[in-house]
Amino acid sequence: MEITSRELKTIPTTAELTFKDTLGTWKARWGIGRMTFNVDPGLYSLGKPDTDSPVLVSANYKMSFDSLRKELKGLNAWILVLDTKGINVWCAAGKGTFGTQELLNRIAIVQLEKFVAHKTVIVPQLGAPGISAHEVRKYSGFKVIYGPVKAKDLKQFIRLGMQATTEMRTVRSSLYDRLVLTPVELVGTFKISLMIFGVLFLLNLLGLGPFGVVDFYGYVGAVIVGCVITPILLPWIPGRAFAWKGWLLGFIWAIIVNVLNGWTAVPEHSILRALGYLLILPSISAFLAMNFTGSSTFTSFSGVLKEMKVAVPAIIISIVLGVVLILANTFIKL
Amino acid sequence: MQNLYLKNVATLKMKSELCTGCGKCLEVCPHNVFLMKDSKAVILDKDRCMECGACAKNCAFNAIEVKQGVGCAFAIIMGWLTGSEPNCDCSGNSGGSCC
Incomplete structure (x- = not known):
């Protein structure tokens, strides 16, 4: 009886990022083509790996794959890319697509045992929420070693004999880490912002305005406060809940907007309108800041839920009240 | 910090x-x-x-x-709206903040 063997297939890659790779990362950060920024799952060879070379596991989100390989200059290694549907390691691990099952499948599909003599795979530590190391070993024979959180520590990790320091094992949320996540937050608000401007324009046409330049920059400012300023200043803003932090800065912004318009001294900027801004603008910032929990590295589901149970009703009531006041203000003037 | x-x-x-x-x-x-x-x-x-x-x-x-679970307000809102478990699944056109 003839036993047909499956073809052994590897894909060559390098540690060098091209201009196109870098541009792709930049675009993804701005939300352009972020959901189609993929590489094919499979076994990649970097340098000239042999049967003793380490096997590094990654996700098929191109930014994950690129940030791994660019740290491997001068190394010979295998990169086993799992099919995570184009999602990064940490998020995919949370969903389970970067998981025990997919790792076992991928090891079997690429026939990893035919490429390496050892029985170890290095999985990024942030993949651990999806992987059960003892189960992988039980079903495949491969031992999972958790590598450092950051790919840039990989070389040192290997040099230390596959040992990570506590420093390498801890997730940080540096100013830069938060900063690179803000563009996508901002872009995410564009669609809803355009709808709001559309509604205000219609109200103007119906004679319920005038909504003008003050409303425009008041709103845009509140969005920037919630999406950019609050995330950047996060650890320095007093309090713990994200919505609170956003609200606080938004409140300061609302006061600034009112003062810039002569507070209540100027007749067109009445007390009702000023109060309306104080109710609406901080709520917008609070909501957007609350959404940044998803980009942070230290918020728990239970915590976010607790925060939202207070914040969401408060935000809705505050915005409704504010809108009523501003509309009432227009009617009084009519 | x-x-x-x-x-x-x-x-x-x-x-x-x-x-x-x-x-x-x-x-x-x-x-x-x-x-x-x-x-x-x-x-x-x-x-x-x-x-x-x-x-x-x-x-x-x-x-x-x-x-x-995911500590992501956007995921929890989407979970409420769609009646599903919140997960880290920002689909292409819905914007959102995770990942």
């Missing part, structure tokens, strides 16, 4: 009678929540836990319990 989140909310529990002191949880925890004490892992600071579930998943002795 350390980032701190809400206190006394994490669902993390350690059943120390099942712990063998293998240290796997110390290895996978991204927030340094555990500490090895008298050759058993103990919870050092529960408030640092973000409920990623890595420790429970990698405990071969089922000594750790935690309700695994």
Whole structure:
């Protein structure tokens, strides 16, 4: 009886990022083509790996794959890319697509045992929420070693004999880490912002305005406060809940907007309108800041839920009240 | 500067009678929540836990319990709106903040 063997297939890659790779990362950060920024799952060879070379596991989100390989200059290694549907390691691990099952499948599909003599795979530590190391070993024979959180520590990790320091094992949320996540937050608000401007324009046409330049920059400012300023200043803003932090800065912004318009001294900027801004603008910032929990590295589901149970009703009531006041203000003037 | 989140909310529990002191949880925890004490892992600071579930998943002795979930308000809102479990799944056109 003839036993047909499956073809052994590897894909060559390098540690060098091209201009196109870098541009792709930049675009993804701005939300352009972020959901189609993929590489094919499979076994990649970097340098000239042999049967003793380490096997590094990654996700098929191109930014994950690129940030791994660019740290491997001068190394010979295998990169086993799992099919995570184009999602990064940490998020995919949370969903389970970067998981025990997919790792076992991928090891079997690429026939990893035919490429390496050892029985170890290095999985990024942030993949651990999806992987059960003892189960992988039980079903495949491969031992999972958790590598450092950051790919840039990989070389040192290997040099230390596959040992990570506590420093390498801890997730940080540096100013830069938060900063690179803000563009996508901002872009995410564009669609809803355009709808709001559309509604205000219609109200103007119906004679319920005038909504003008003050409303425009008041709103845009509140969005920037919630999406950019609050995330950047996060650890320095007093309090713990994200919505609170956003609200606080938004409140300061609302006061600034009112003062810039002569507070209540100027007749067109009445007390009702000023109060309306104080109710609406901080709520917008609070909501957007609350959404940044998803980009942070230290918020728990239970915590976010607790925060939202207070914040969401408060935000809705505050915005409704504010809108009523501003509309009432227009009617009084009519 | 350390980032701190809400206190006394994490669902993390350690059943120390099942712990063998293998240290796997110390290895996978991204927030340094555990500490090895008298050759058993103990919870050092529960408030640092973000409920990623890595420790429970990698405990071969089922000594750790935690309700695994995403700490993402956008995911929770989408979960409310669609009636599904919140997950880290920002689809292409819905914007959102995770990942």
